[in-house]
Amino acid sequence: MDERNNLEEFVITRVFDAPRDLVWKAFTEPQRMKEWWGPKGVTIIESKMDLRPGRSYHYAMRTPDGNTIWGKFVYREITPPSRMVFVSSFSDEAGGVTRHPMAPNWPLEMLSTFLFEEESGKTRFTVRWSPLNATEEERAAFVAGHASMQQGWGGTLDKLAAYLA
Amino acid sequence: MTADRLSATFAALADPTRRAILARLALGETSVTELAKPFDMSAPAVSKHLKVLERAGLIARGREAQWRPARLEAGPLKDVAKWIEQYRRFWEESLDRLDDYLRKIQAREKKRGRKK
Numbered sequence: 001m002d003e004r005n006n007l008e009e010f011v012i013t014r015v016f017d018a019p020r021d022l023v024w025k026a027f028t029e030p031q032r033m034k035e036w037w038g039p040k041g042v043t044i045i046e047s048k049m050d051l052r053p054g055r056s057y058h059y060a061m062r063t064p065d066g067n068t069i070w071g072k073f074v075y076r077e078i079t080p081p082s083r084m085v086f087v088s089s090f091s092d093e094a095g096g097v098t099r100h101p102m103a104p105n106w107p108l109e110m111l112s113t114f115l116f117e118e119e120s121g122k123t124r125f126t127v128r129w130s131p132l133n134a135t136e137e138e139r140a141a142f143v144a145g146h147a148s149m150q151q152g153w154g155g156t157l158d159k160l161a162a163y164l165a
Numbered sequence: 166m167t168a169d170r171l172s173a174t175f176a177a178l179a180d181p182t183r184r185a186i187l188a189r190l191a192l193g194e195t196s197v198t199e200l201a202k203p204f205d206m207s208a209p210a211v212s213k214h215l216k217v218l219e220r221a222g223l224i225a226r227g228r229e230a231q232w233r234p235a236r237l238e239a240g241p242l243k244d245v246a247k248w249i250e251q252y253r254r255f256w257e258e259s260l261d262r263l264d265d266y267l268r269k270i271q272a273r274e275k276k277r278g279r280k281k
Contacts, residue, residue, distance in 0.1 A: 014260045018267040036266040039258035047272055084206070100248070128258060136179035141251075 008139065010129045020116050025124040027114060033059070046070075051078060057086075060096050072097070074114070084114040085133055107131035107138040142153035177221035182206075184215050187237060190224060194236035 017025055026032045030049040037044050038061045045068070046060035057073040072091035078084050089097045089109045097108060115126040131142045177183055186200060201211045217237055218224045227234040 010249070012253070012256050012260070012261060014264070016264060016267055022267060022271070023263075026266065031267075036262040037259055038262075039255050040262070125260070129252075138175070139179070 008130050008142065010142075011126065013124065013126045013142070015119060016123045016125060018123055018125045019121065020118045023125060024116055027084070028078075028080070030139070033057070033132060037061075040064050051075065053077060058091060062091070070098075082116050086112050086114075088112045088129075107134040107142055173221040174223060177217050177223055178213070180217075183218055185212070186214055186218065186235075187223060190235060190237040194227070194234045196232055196234050200235065 015020075018057060026036065030050070033049070034044040034047045037047075037059065041064040043062045044059055045062050046058065049057040051057075053075050055075055057075070059071055061069045061071070070091040070093060071088065072095060073086040073088050076085040076087065087109050089156070090096050090100055099108060106141050109132040110129045111132040113126075113128045115128075117124040117126075132137055134142065135139040178187075182204065185204065189195065189200060189203070197208050197211050197215065200215075201208050204211065215224065218235075219226060223238055224235050225238050226266070227236075
């Protein structure tokens with residue numbers, strides 16, 4: 001897929017050498033989420049999940065430099081073991097929706113979709129994300145970031161990438 | 166960079182004409198007259214957009230009174246790219262950890278299976 005056609009969507013795909021049910025469990029059981037969620041060096045110190053549409057997963061990460069970052073998924077659709085749609089955001093201890101700690105113009109909420117597909121005993125996992133209810137400025141922040149990361153704005157701006165590199 | 170400066174950057178980027186102007190400037194510095202050509206706009210209209218872009222720190226203007234060529238400033242866009250890069254890294258590293266986790270528990274189950 002050419003992601004340049006849709007700069008308002010961010011996509012990551014990974015194939016795991018594991019059955020789909022197990023990958024699904026890793027995302028839908030809070031104890032398992034604690035084992036792997038978050039980048040290298042981060043520890044999940046809170047992991048509360050109510051896996052139902054309208055309910056949420058609320059978590060806290062302790063970063064290597066000692067900060068605590070809260071985040072939240074509010075589930076919209078749960079179709080085991082293949083698909084999950086939710087709204088993700090930064091959060092606080094009380095479960096509110098908060099801004100990106102480093103980026104005030106970052107879209108407040110992201111519509112996120114997880115796809116789990118069986119592929120001859122393995123599992124193809126895809127996450128797609130796009131800004132939700134974003135203002136023009138927030139969308140521009142997302143698109144500009146995405147575009148410059150992808151080296152070139154929608155193909156017409158290939159030279160920009162070289163310039164920015 | 167301050168939050169105010171960032172707000173100005175995104176307000177500037179929100180306009181499609183200004184994004185197109187940045188695209189043109191990515192090819193190299195140029196004058197207002199040259200910039201106005203492909204956009205079917207008057208030079209004063211282009212100048213207005215350039216002022217917004219300049220305030221946002223996205224471009225710089227030359228000092229020559231007559232010509233004042235505009236050129237792209239990479240800084241603010243790099244900051245924005247950094248955030249997306251952070252998200253990408255968040256996910257890539259989480260998925261690396263998930264891969265390790267899945268291997269570990271499957272190996273454990275296999276071992277248990279053999280003992281039975």
